[in-house]
Amino acid sequence: MLSRVAGSVYWMFRYLERAENIARFINADLHQFLEDQGRQGNLWVSLLAVTGDQEDFDKRYPAATRENVLTFLTVDDEYDNSLYRCVLQARENARSVRESISSEMWEEINALYLRVRDYRSGQGRGDAFEFCKAVIQSCYQVVGLFYTTMNRGEAWHFGRLGMLLERADKTSRILDVKYFILLPDPTWVGTAYDNTQWAALLKAVSGLEMYRKIYRRIGPRDVAEFLIFDGGFPRSILHCLHYSEDSLKVLSGSPRGGALNAAQKSLFRLRTELETGSVTDVMEGGLHGYLDGLQTRLNQVDQDVYQVFFAPKIELSRRMDHGYLGQHQS
Amino acid sequence: MFDNYRIDGVWDELFESAGIARSSFQAFYEALSQIPGDEYRRLQKEAEQALIRTGITFVVYGDKEGQEKIMPFDLLPRIVTSADWNRLEAGLVQRIQALNLFLDDVYHDQKIFKDKVVPAGLVLSATSFRKECVGLDPPKGIWIHVTGTDLIRDPAGEFLVLEDNLRCPSGVSYVLENRDLVKRAFPHLFGKLNIRPVDHYPDLLYDVLEFLCPEVAEKRLGVLTPGVYNSAYFEHSFLARKMGVELLEGQDLVVEDDRVYIRTTKGFEPLHAIYRRIDDDFLDPRVFRPDSMIGVPGLFQAYKKGNVALANAPGTGVADDKAVYAYVPDIIKYYLGQDAILNNVPTYLCDREKELGYVLANLDKLVVKATNESGGYGMLMGHQATREQREQFALKIQANPRGYIAQPVVNLSQAPTWVDDHFEGRRVDLRPYVLYGKEIRVIPGGLTRVALKPGSLVVNSSQGGGSKDTWVIQDDQGGDRA
Numbered sequence: 121m122l123s124r125v126a127g128s129v130y131w132m133f134r135y136l137e138r139a140e141n142i143a144r145f146i147n148a149d150l151h152q153f154l155e156d157q158g159r160q161g162n163l164w165v166s167l168l169a170v171t172g173d174q175e176d177f178d179k180r181y182p183a184a185t186r187e188n189v190l191t192f193l194t195v196d197d198e199y200d201n202s203l204y205r206c207v208l209q210a211r212e213n214a215r216s217v218r219e220s221i222s223s224e225m226w227e228e229i230n231a232l233y234l235r236v237r238d239y240r241s242g243q244g245r246g247d248a249f250e251f252c253k254a255v256i257q258s259c260y261q262v263v264g265l266f267y268t269t270m271n272r273g274e275a276w277h278f279g280r281l282g283m284l285l286e287r288a289d290k291t292s293r294i295l296d297v298k299y300f301i302l303l304p305d306p307t308w309v310g311t312a313y314d315n316t317q318w319a320a321l322l323k324a325v326s327g328l329e330m331y332r333k334i335y336r337r338i339g340p341r342d343v344a345e346f347l348i349f350d351g352g353f354p355r356s357i358l359h360c361l362h363y364s365e366d367s368l369k370v371l372s373g374s375p376r377g378g379a380l381n382a383a384q385k386s387l388f389r390l391r392t393e394l395e396t397g398s399v400t401d402v403m404e405g406g407l408h409g410y411l412d413g414l415q416t417r418l419n420q421v422d423q424d425v426y427q428v429f430f431a432p433k434i435e436l437s438r439r440m441d442h443g444y445l446g447q448h449q450s
Numbered sequence: 451m452f453d454n455y456r457i458d459g460v461w462d463e464l465f466e467s468a469g470i471a472r473s474s475f476q477a478f479y480e481a482l483s484q485i486p487g488d489e490y491r492r493l494q495k496e497a498e499q500a501l502i503r504t505g506i507t508f509v510v511y512g513d514k515e516g517q518e519k520i521m522p523f524d525l526l527p528r529i530v531t532s533a534d535w536n537r538l539e540a541g542l543v544q545r546i547q548a549l550n551l552f553l554d555d556v557y558h559d560q561k562i563f564k565d566k567v568v569p570a571g572l573v574l575s576a577t578s579f580r581k582e583c584v585g586l587d588p589p590k591g592i593w594i595h596v597t598g599t600d601l602i603r604d605p606a607g608e609f610l611v612l613e614d615n616l617r618c619p620s621g622v623s624y625v626l627e628n629r630d631l632v633k634r635a636f637p638h639l640f641g642k643l644n645i646r647p648v649d650h651y652p653d654l655l656y657d658v659l660e661f662l663c664p665e666v667a668e669k670r671l672g673v674l675t676p677g678v679y680n681s682a683y684f685e686h687s688f689l690a691r692k693m694g695v696e697l698l699e700g701q702d703l704v705v706e707d708d709r710v711y712i713r714t715t716k717g718f719e720p721l722h723a724i725y726r727r728i729d730d731d732f733l734d735p736r737v738f739r740p741d742s743m744i745g746v747p748g749l750f751q752a753y754k755k756g757n758v759a760l761a762n763a764p765g766t767g768v769a770d771d772k773a774v775y776a777y778v779p780d781i782i783k784y785y786l787g788q789d790a791i792l793n794n795v796p797t798y799l800c801d802r803e804k805e806l807g808y809v810l811a812n813l814d815k816l817v818v819k820a821t822n823e824s825g826g827y828g829m830l831m832g833h834q835a836t837r838e839q840r841e842q843f844a845l846k847i848q849a850n851p852r853g854y855i856a857q858p859v860v861n862l863s864q865a866p867t868w869v870d871d872h873f874e875g876r877r878v879d880l881r882p883y884v885l886y887g888k889e890i891r892v893i894p895g896g897l898t899r900v901a902l903k904p905g906s907l908v909v910n911s912s913q914g915g916g917s918k919d920t921w922v923i924q925d926d927q928g929g930d931r932a
Contacts, residue, residue: 122702126715216678219691230505274715371715429715
């Protein structure tokens with residue numbers, strides 16, 4: 121498979137997953153709750169903090185009001201990680217690899233793009249929460265088509281790898297929202313408010329019901345364990361790493377016992393650390409710090425994937441005098 | 451729907467006279483007339499929405515807002531009788547054969563100059579003449595593998611050749627997509643006539659490319675595109691998908707020891723034939739424009755050595771130069787000893803002093819075209835231009851007579867086209883596609899382009915034209931040649 125095409129498929133799914141997760145951040149349940157707390161300003165700031173892009177926001181917006189934060193996260197054309205930009209990028213990537221994905225998938229991604237574009241231009245501008253719900257639905261359809269209309273070939277595995285690495289990162293960030301919400305007032309821990317917050321968070325990852333099947337009560341320790349370590353829950357970090365690793369193995373084609381490439385090594389290390397770790401250690405060392413470290417490690421895996429599969433292999437052709445024009449997309 | 455339909459002194463593709471369909475199309479017309487206007491309007495709208503939904507779009511240069519557009523599509527097909535088609539087909543095969551021989555001669559012995567049939571100066575001065583191609587032997591001696599010839603029909607109903615497009619003609623994806631849309635909208639109408647299929651075009655193109663490959667065990671083919679921002683990107687991707695080959699950008703290719711490789715996730719793999727949709731100029735920065743960012747350094751050398759095939763060959767543009775066009779009937783006579791089956795539109799070469807005088811004196815009656823432009827750019831429609839525009843154009847012609855030709859305004863034929871809630875006549879042309887591999891094959895159909903403004907004669911999509919499906923009725927003998 122062409123390196124450029126593989127890269128585009130990988131990024132197409134990262135962007136789709138990213139878009140879906142922005143919609144999840146803005147999820148009605150979560151915010152209905154946030155606003156009930158009457159601490160709106162701060163809470164919107166915490167949402168920004170989780171994106172890691174607060175600096176960008178501060179440059180262009182006077183204050184972190186509900187309206188401004190929603191605009192920034194959904195339709196801002198200058199913000200690379202806005203929902204609009206993510207969907208646009210996913211579609212641009214899809215457009216450049218239409219021959220590698222099914223027509224059904226392309227049409228659904230195109231429909232998602234048209235919906236977001238219309239919303240942005242005001243034609244479909246309704247309730248932001250309703251809009252986000254529709255985006256999540258549309259993403260479900262794309263993922264459904266991904267599983268039901270595509271061969272389990274290289275393109276599929278690059279797609280799944282991108283989707284799951286992005287999802288692992290985003291689950292860690294959703295979990296991290298909690299950290300920022302709690303910052304102002306640690307005395308809340310363990311109160312009824314606290315429980316409602318954790319429940320809202322589980323709902324944002326569509327995990328409340330699945331969680332209840334395993335743990336009856338809602339508590340920070342159990343929620344963290346569920347979202348990080350539960351190998352059975354499809355949005356848990358460990359689950360994402362497991363299946364990323366499966367795809368990476370197929371893509372690398374390395375025989376049992378053969379040498380691992382850099383991407384396989386870093387993913388293997390991360391996955392086994394999670395498997396041998398425990399939520400007790402995580403809570404003792406501090407959840408936020410742990411999640412931060414996890415995100416850095418996931419970035420490393422992403423960079424290794426780039427080096428192994430997408431980067432120009434110049435050493436194979438010293439006389440090659442043109443640079444690789446691949447887009448920088450992270 | 452046809453209540454106030456008018457035919458004013460032009461050839462109409464459907465009607466013989468107002469209200470009376472041409473005899474071959476009678477059954478079709480009757481079935482069509484039974485569709486209620488509201489229903490027709492709904493079908494037309496649905497077809498347009500399908501284009502947006504599936505992202506069948508093109509990009510208009512210099513149009514920043516909403517860069518991606520759908521090509522306006524008119525659901526009512528243009529129909530061609532089998533008798534007309536058979537003549538067109540024979541004429542196109544003859545023309546392509548002669549032009550291919552002409553190219554081979556121009557880049558080798560140049561006998562046609564020595565025999566004083568075509569003036570050497572005229573050809574060698576064309577900007578599309580590539581001195582780099584002198585002595586070049588393309589695989590199997592074929593230069594022009596894919597052609598999209600523009601034909602128009604005069605008021606007497608005769609098809610005339612307007613332009614030979616021998617470089618990277620686009621539009622064939624619309625032929626296939628339009629057919630799909632029409633079939634979906636009118637399944638029963640489609641069944642009324644015995645229409646020849648066009649869907650096998652990608653298979654035929656694949657066969658042509660495979661035929662050109664060097665002798666290797668495992669042949670690998672690809673379509674080379676300038677990239678996602680090119681106006682015809684949809685088509686490049688469409689053809690790659692339908693042929694099941696790689697869609698390549700220049701950055702995906704590497705030339706090493708005069709062999710071409712593609713950059714894959716598992717290392718470099720050899721490539722043997724390229725359907726390239728990049729102009730000669732940008733193909734290889736070592737040989738052509740050095741500032742090309744979309745080409746492949748070393749590609750031309752690999753091609754010359756026979757390690758990779760290119761379709762079309764570089765240098766073919768010299769044979770569709772608008773001044774060389776005037777000589778095509780002589781070219782056919784010279785190489786094949788035959789009279790041209792399809793006539794040209796009468797053409798004045800400004801390069802000839804006498805004709806220049808005529809052109810300058812009659813600018814208000816002529817269409818003047820720059821010899822090395824296409825897509826409706828760089829032309830003057832004399833009868834519609836202001837006096838000032840004509841005077842300015844006259845200065846341009848005088849400064850560079852070789853750069854211009856002139857033709858009388860041909861009153862293009864019209865075809866019924868949907869406008870709001872009824873049909874009106876709109877001018878059309880026809881671009882059939884011709885493939886040259888083991889043999890020369892014309893796809894039965896083609897792109898009918900339609901000028902959407904009432905009375906307008908300019909059908910180019912870059913100038914706001916639309917398109918229609920083209921139906922060729924199956925011959926009674928049933929010979930499905932292409």
